[in-house]
Amino acid sequence: MDCVSKNLKGCTCTYTSCSRRGKCCECVAYHRSKGEIPGCFFTKEGEATWDRSIRNFIKDRGK
Incomplete structure (x- = not known):
C-alpha cells in the first residue's frame, strides 16, 4: 500500500474533491x-x- 492510500484511511477532511487529500505535506x-x-x-x-482558522481551531480544541 502506498503512502497516499495509507493517509486516505485516516484523512478526516470533509472536502472530498480536494486534490491534496492523502498528500499530507501538500x-x-x-x-x-x-x-x-x-x-x-x-x-x-x-x-x-x-x-x-486558527481562532476556530483554538475554540474547537479548547472544549
Missing part, C-alpha cells in the same frame, strides 16, 4: 500559506464547520 503547506489549519487537526465537529 495539504499542510497549502493551509499554512493561507494562514489556516488543515481539517485533520480538528475534531469531527470542528472540521464540519469548514472554518480552518
